[in-house]
Amino acid sequence: MTPRQTRQSGRQAAPGVSLNRALSKLGLCSRTQAEVLIAEGRVRVGGKVVRNAALRVDLDRDRIVVDDRPVVAERKVxxxxxxxxxxxxxxxxxxxxxxxxxxxxxxxxxxxxxxxxxxxxxxxxxxxxxxxxxxxxxxxxxSHLPKTYHVQIGTVPDAAMLDKFRAGVTVDGETLSASSIELLRSGGRTAWLEIVLDEGRNRHIRRLLAAHGVEVLRLIRIAIGRLxxxxxxxxxxxxxxxxxxxxxxx
CATH class of the missing domain: 3.30.70.580 (Pseudouridine synthase I, catalytic domain, N-terminal subdomain)
Structure with a gap:
């Protein structure tokens, strides 16, 4: 093993998960709330008070107690x-x-x-x-799990504009595109589109349409996959x- 490989292996995280994440995974609270509980000395691992939220714990072996009550895995919801x-x-x-x-x-x-x-x-x-x-x-x-949206926009697009939407854009170095974009209906000065994404970047649809000067009035997710x-x-x-x-x- 080279010195570089040794250093890299030395940086690998210990087995298990961090204590704050463990409390979240067990269904007790969010990671942020867990950090507060840990800092206040209300969490024990193996009978000892722990104030280090990054401590690695084994969910199958370590006994975790919060406010003198054992934390057990909740039912899946x-x-x-x-x-x-x-x-x-x-x-x-x-x-x-x-x-x-x-x-x-x-x-x-x-x-x-x-x-x-x-x-x-x-x-x-x-x-x-x-x-x-x-x-x-x-x-x-x-997984490429598709997500389907109905989107009201502040213009009525013609075929050429729809083709521009479908071609995608690059914004701040990110490529924004959709699996499909179809016109559902239009009336007056607005229209509804059905847009399907198989990936989701931050404000994906809004940024894609804004790049063409189009305002989003409403954005409703109507399906995830086949649900x-x-x-x-x-x-x-x-x-x-x-x-x-x-x-x-x-």
């Missing part, structure tokens, strides 16, 4: 939510804005995290779970059925 406009897709927002977790208030749930994001002004289908392996599988770019939003009420959440889970993973 898979939710679909019809996200309203005006909510941010995060648990801990430094700007104290309303979050999608407001839609889960009153439900008997372990801590769940969003699978991917919808920006504050966007709405529609959002998945949430405490199953990190499932979430990582859906978010893996190699449709359906008639779920805005702001409502429900558990996915086994059949719906199969639509995402089959």
């Amino acid at each position: 898979y939710l679909m939510l019809n996200k309203p406009r005006g909510l941010v897709t995060t648990r801990d927002d430094p700007q104290q804005r309303d979050t999608v977790y407001a839609c889960l208030e009153g439900l008997d749930l372990p801590f769940v995290s969003p699978i991917g994001r919808l920006d504050k002004a966007s709405e529609g289908l959002l998945l949430m779970t405490n199953d990190t392996r499932f979430a990582n599988r859906l978010m893996d770019p190699a 449709p939003l359906g008639d779920l009420a805005k702001g409502a959440a429900r558990h996915l059925t086994p059949e719906e889970l199969a639509l995402l993973t089959g």
